[in-house]
Amino acid sequence: MKTKIKVNKNGPFIIDGEFELVDAEGQAFDLGGRSVVSLCRCGQTTRAPFCDGSHSRCSFSSEVVAYALPPKK
Numbered sequence: 001m002k003t004k005i006k007v008n009k010n011g012p013f014i015i016d017g018e019f020e021l022v023d024a025e026g027q028a029f030d031l032g033g034r035s036v037v038s039l040c041r042c043g044q045t046t047r048a049p050f051c052d053g054s055h056s057r058c059s060f061s062s063e064v065v066a067y068a069l070p071p072k073k
Helices: none
Strands: 004-007 013-016 036-039
Touching: none
Parallel strands: none
Antiparallel strands: 004 013, 013 036
């Protein structure tokens, strides 16, 4: 199964599948055996980069509809 990244309406990115999440230095986050995590999009989380539900308290609003990128150069 491919790794799936879902952009939730007014909420986080949901990553589902096999992946590794690393910080700016290349150090891997310990995901505690999870294969599904939520990453913050609102910028208000206290557990960056993970979602803590802050989007529901800060009136975060973002609805993204899939579209095609231009051809690769």
